[in-house]
Amino acid sequence: MYEDIHLFKKVSHILEKYPNVILQLPTEDKDQSMKILSERTDFEHNDLFVYSSCNEKLAKIVVYTEGKSPEETCDEVIKMMK
Numbered sequence: 001m002y003e004d005i006h007l008f009k010k011v012s013h014i015l016e017k018y019p020n021v022i023l024q025l026p027t028e029d030k031d032q033s034m035k036i037l038s039e040r041t042d043f044e045h046n047d048l049f050v051y052s053s054c055n056e057k058l059a060k061i062v063v064y065t066e067g068k069s070p071e072e073t074c075d076e077v078i079k080m081m082k
Helices: 005-015 030-040 046-051 054-058 070-080
Strands: 022-025 061-064
Touching: 005 054, 022 054, 022 070, 030 046, 061 070
Parallel strands: 022 061
Antiparallel strands: none
């Protein structure tokens, strides 16, 4: 999550050459993702990561994990990687 546009552009440029920049979220629905994450952890800044568009802009692969085991999520990530 980058609030500084210059830093975001720098990171974006650095990650351009990497095809497997992966974002994992519980669901496509951000509010539902927040609910799930708040049940899993007491990290108080999940909202900064879930609602920020930075991570979605940087990611080349997005994987939604709700209802999947870690093994299923891993298999999905591997299938999506280039």
